[in-house]
Amino acid sequence: MKSVSPAPVSGLYEVLVGNDIFYTDSTGKYLIQGEIIELSTGKNITEQRQADLNRIKWADLNTANAFKTVRGNGSRQIAVFADPNCGYCKRLEKSLLQLDNVTIYTYLIPILSADSTHKAKQIWCSSDASKTYIDWMVNGVPPAGKMDCNTPLDKNLNIAKSYGITGTPTIFFTDGSRFPGAVQIADIEKKLNTLK
Template sequence: MNKLFFTVAFVSLLALSIGTIHAQSEQQIRSDLQKKLGSNAKIKSVSPSPIAGVYEVLVGNEVFYTDTNSKYLIQGDIIEIATGKNLTEQKQADLNRIKWSELNPANALKAVRGNGSRQLAVFSDPNCGYCKRLDKSLQQLDNVTIYTYLIPILSPDSAQKSKQIWCSADPQKTYIDWMINGIAPSGKSDCTTPLDKNMAFAKTYGITGTPTIFFTDGSRFPGAAQITDIEKKLSSLKQ
């Protein structure tokens, strides 16, 4: 019994020691890499990758890899051959995910078609050509609620148009009239708007381009995604 107890205790101590060594190693890699990359690169974490001797490095919301000596910074995908899974892509998707509950519908334009059961959110700039293309495509969706968050990031005129859209008598109609029909917004632009809140949200979650789409599971589609891909994603979610 004493021998068994000693063996179990030794194995437990060994496992704890190995874990401590790994933690120290990861911390050292992070420290060394941070010095080499400079203060502009904000390293969030360093952790073992599925490949022995290779570590996953999170810089902001980007995934990189490095060796145990921090000599190389590797940019690329790790694909598990047995399953065909792109592990880097999965990690990147998780990093870009948000909590749907953190979106405030009061700060968005709202369009409801059909029963409105399926939901998505779009961050849009009124001077964004790809946003206009996306808005035209979204007209094909039924039984959907679309929340549009205006973030004027392209030009000073984007801010002016966003304010005019939000301050109009029917902001959603004014938005669609401009984005799809080319009818420029006019009228006052001095009402209280949520634009600053939307910009702050975009900055917090790394939304640097428009359009950016979010779904109720928190996943995002950057750019003017194909309507078939959007429909497929919506169909996969339990609304």
């Protein structure tokens, strides 16, 4: 349990366990699992609180630990935490090809298997990590070559742990908000447009 604090409803307390929000009464006798909706506005208080708790500081991301892909003028930015053996990451990469005027910082976090570490090292150590990654994720061309260069993989895994990233892909936007999973390209585009 990370914290207990008063909830926006009198008599209830918010209990933060990992990245999950629960509610309890003042005695701790009852645990409520669910969302609080403000009826007058339809606002999902729990969802908003969850988004705030999962927010990061964009400036804290060390872009030296990622490889960069620029399309168009690169004016819009996202960070993607991905495993090279993640099927949802592959689906996301195919979708991201549709984005224009974007800079994508890809942080490799090999969490699925030993082969993920093997591929991540080959991608990072290649002469063009972005191209090698896209070739593998989109076109199915396996990475090949050396694996003995210095990589940021351990740093990326530590960052992922500190941000509570337990699955791939996870996307972060410049306002610090996150989208977990292979979200629809229309939702990514909509979010990017709100950040202009």
